[in-house]
Amino acid sequence: MVAIVYQTDKRSGITYAYESISHWDKEKQQSRAKRKLIGRVDKITGEIVPTDGRNRKKREAKLSEEQAPKCTAVASRSFFGATYLFDAIGEKLGITNDLKQCFPEIYKQILSIAYYLILEDSAPLYRFDKWGTLHKHPYGKNISSQRASDIFSAITEEDKQKFFSLQGRRRCENEFWAYDTTTLSSYSETLKQVQYGFNKEHDRLPQLNLTLVFGEESNLPFYYRKVAGNIPDSKTVSRLLEDLNILGYSKVKLVMDRGFFSESNINDLYKNHVKFLISVKMSLAFIRKGLDPIYDTLQDFENYNAKYGLYCKTVRTVWHYSQERPYKGETLKEERRLYIHYYYNIERAAEDKMIFDRKLNALKQELETDSRVPEHEKLYLKYFTCKTTPKRGTKVTVNKEEINKATRYFGFFSLITNETMDAITVLELYRNKDVVEKAFGNLKERLNMRRNLVSSEKSLDGKLFVQFVALIYLSYIKKQMQITDLLKKYTLPSLLDKLSVIECFEQPGRVLKVGEMLDEQKRLYHELGVRPPGSL
Template identity: 25%
Template sequence: MTYLVKQKIRGRTYAYEAENYWDPEKKQSRQKRRYLGVWDEATGHIIPKTAERDVKTTKSLGPAYLLDSVSSEIQLRKKLSESFGEDGDIILAMAMSKLLHQTSLKNLNTVLDDSFLPEMYSLKESFSSQWLSNFLERLATKEKSMNSFYNSLIAGEDETLIFDITSLSSASRNIDWLEWGYNRDGLDLPQVNLGLVLSLHRHLPLYFKLFPGSISDVVTLKNLVAEVKALGISKSLFILDRGFYSENNIKEMNDANIDFIIPLPFSVNVGKGLISETNREIESPANAKRFGGDIFYVLESEIQIGSVDAYGYVLFNKKREGLETNSFYNRLIDIECAIDGKEFRNPIDQFKRTAGNFERYFEYTLEGKKIHLSRRVNAISQAVNRFGKTILLSSSRRNWDEVLSLYRERDEVEKKFDDLKNELEVMPLRVQKVETLQGLLFIFFISLILRAILLRRAREAKLLDKSSIEEILMELSKLRAVKVGGKWRLTEVSKKQRMILEKMEISVPVEANMVIKKGGV
C-alpha cells in the first residue's frame, strides 16, 4: 500500500509517494519512494515535478509575437475577423507564416510546426496541400468579405494614392487569365497583371486587383477610378507612372474629379513642345532651385491635354544629365568598338543584336560581310537634349518641390512589388486555377500590409541601420515557448531581444500563455 511522505529540505517541503516492502536478503522492511513534486503549504496541494522528460515540445514564439503586436496598430485581426469570421485568424496566421519563412505556402505545415502561431490563434486545421487548395478557392469566392475588409482599411479617409501594375508569370495551362502581354520582367511566359493601391501617407497597401494578362495599363485606370470611389474614398490624388499616360486617362480622371500627378512622356507632342520651348531659358540663374541638396532648374507652365487644363513642370538636374550623358556615350562607343569595321557571317543581324534599342542612333553600310557604322547626329542630339530633364504633369497648381516630392514617393509601390515577387516568393506562379490564385494573392496582400507596418516601425526605431527585417525576425526566433507539464513557459528573453522589442515600443512578454489569443477579438 502506498502513502504520502513529506520531507522538508532547506526550507522547502517535498512530497513523495512511499511504499513499504520486505527485503529478503537483509531480512527487514524497507521503503520505495517516487518523487511527486513540491508541497504547497498554502493550498495543501502538490506542485507537480518538472523533469526533462515532461517537456512535450518547443516552439518559436518571438517572431509571431512581434507580428501580432505590430498588426494591432491597425487592428488587423479585428478587421479580418469582422469581414471573414472564423477564417480571419487563419488568413492572418497564413500571412504571418510568409514573413516567418520565405517558402511556398505548400510548406505551411512545416513552418507552423515550429511556430507558436497555431497556439496563439487556436488553429486546429490540418494545413495539408488539399486543405490549402480548398481554402484558397473558397477564399476567392468571398468577394463581399474582401470588399468589407478593403473598406475597413480605407475607413472613408481622404487618401493620397499610388497605383501601379505588374506582371506575374506562369507556365500553367489551366489559368484562363494567363495571357500574353507586355511582360515587365522580360520573361517569355504568359501572365496575369496585378494592380496595387497604396496610401502615400500611411505607406500601407489598401487594395489590389487582378487583371487578365493582355490588358494594358491605360485600360485598367477607368475601372480603378470607379472602384476606389465605391470603396469610400471621396477625394484622392493618384500618383502614376508614365505607362498610364493617355489623353483619355487624363480626361477620365478629370471627369471623376480625381487629382493626379503623372510624368509626361517626351514622345507625345505636348512633351516635345515643352522641351523645345524651355531648352534655351531653363538654365537661367533665375530658375535655379534646391531640393534635397541637389540643384534643379525649374520652369512651370499651363498646358492643355485634349480638353483638360493642367500644369506642367519641367525639371532639369545637371548632375543627372552628366550621369546619363556619360552612360549614353559609353554605350554608343561600346557598340562601335564591337561592330564597326568588323566582318560577321550575318552583319546586319549581329548589328541589331548588339545595338538593341540603340539601333536608332546609327546608320550602317556593308562592304561584303564587313559593316561600317556612322552616327545619326540629329537622333543623338534629340536624345541628349532630354538628359537630366523630367516633365511632371499635375491636375492642379502646386509648388514644384511638392510635385517632385510626391512623385518620388511613388517608389514605395515599386518596393512593394519587389517584396511581393522576391522576398515573398510569388514568382513564378505554381497554382493551377484562377480562384486559387486570387485566394493566394489575398494572403500575400495581407503579408504586404504586415511587412509595411513592420518596416516602418523598425525604421522609426532606427533598427534598420544595423539589421534587416530578416535578421530581426531571426534574432527573435530564439525566444521560444517550451511546454512543460502541460503548461507553456518562455525561455529567457535575451538583452538583444529585449532591446528590439523596447525600441519598437512593444511590451516584453512575461508568460507564454498570456500571448495566446482567446475567442473573439
C-alpha cells in the same frame, strides 16, 4: 419472471417504468417482486426515456472527465516572439478585427498561413505542419496543403472587397496613393488570365498582372487586383477609378509611372476629380513645347537644388480636356489647369550622351565595313550620310542636325500634376512611389510569388489575398525599421529571427508564460511600436 410495470406519480403526473423481477420467498412462503427504475414514459411516443438517476455515477465520472482542463498531451513549449509581434501589429492596424468581420469562420487560419509565409521565406505550404508544431500561432492546429486550398477557395470576392473597404478607412485620407503593376509568371495552362504580354522581368513564361495601391504616408497597401497578362498598364486606370468609387473613396490622390499616361486616362482623372502625379516621356509634343521657352534658363543657379543635385522648374499650362456625352450627342471640350515640373541632371545627361555616342560609333563602323544590320537601316538613314566611290570606298558623314535633336533632351525628365505644389515636393512624392516596387519584391521573394503554381481560379484568388494580408505586416515592419534606423543594423529576416527565438510555456490549467528576453529584444519591440510580451 421479468416484467415491465408502469406507475404514475400523482403529484407530477409522470408515469415511470420499472423492471419487475418475480421470485419465491422461501421464508414467507409467498411470491415477491423486486423493482428497478428504468425511466419515465414519454406521453407522446410512449417510449421509455432513461431518467437522470440511471447510471448517474458513471455519467458524472464521464462529465467530470470532459469538463477537466484539456491537456495538449502534456505541457508544451513553442516559439512565440515573432508571432506575438504579428498579433500585436494585427491589433494595432485592425487587421485581425477586419478579417474576423469578413471571414468569421476562417480568419484564424488566414492569419496562421500569413504568419507562416512571412517567417518561412518562400517555403511551400506542405511544410506548415512542422512550422506549426514549433510556433504558437492563431489557429493553433496543422493546416495541410489540401486544407489550405479549401481555405483559399472559401475566400469570396465580396468578402475581399469588404476587407479593402474596412482597411482603406484606417488609412490617411489626404495622402497620395502610389499605384503600379507587376507581372507574375505562371506555369498554369488552365488559368484564364494567364496570357503572354510585356514582362517587366523579361521572363518568357505567360503571366498574370497584379495591380497594387499603396499609401505613401502610411506605407501600407489596402487594395489590389489581378489582371490578364496581356493588358497594358494604361488600360487599368479606368477600372481602378471605378473600384475606388465603389469602395467609397471620393478624395483620391494617385502617383503613377509613365506607363499609365494616356490622353484618355488623364481625361478620366479630371472627370472623376482625382488629384494625380504622373511621370511622362520627354518625347511628348506638349512636354517639349512647355520646356522650349525655359530651356536656356533652367540651368541657372537659382533653379539648382543641392539636396538632389539637379535643376528644376515648374511651368503652369492647360490640359485640353474632352468628354464624350452621348446622351447630348456632343463632346464637351474645356481647358483644365495642369502643372509640368521639369528636372535636369547633369550626370544623367553625361551618361545618356556617352551611351548615345557609343551607339553612333557602332553604327558608323557597320557602315564603313559594309556590315550593315537590317534592323538598323532606319538609324543609318536618320544619323548618317553615306557616299561610296571605287577609289575611296564608303565615306560616312554625321547628320549633326538630327543628332542635336536627339541629344537636346538628355538629362531631362518631367512630372505632371493637377495640384499646386513646388517641384521638389512633387519629386519627393514621386520617389516615394518606390514603396510599391519594394512591396512587389516582398511579394515575389519572401511570400513565394515568383512562380504561380496554383491551378484553379478560386485557389489563386484566395492565395493572392492571404499573401496580400501578409504584405501588410511586412510593410508595417519595414516602415518602422526605416523610421528607427533599424535597417542600418538588421535586415528584415535577421530581425524576425532575433525575436522568433523567444519561447512561451503552456501548461494545463495555468496561464501562458513567456521565456527570458534580452534587453536588445525588448528594445526591438519598442522600436517596432509594440509593447514587449510578458506573462499573459
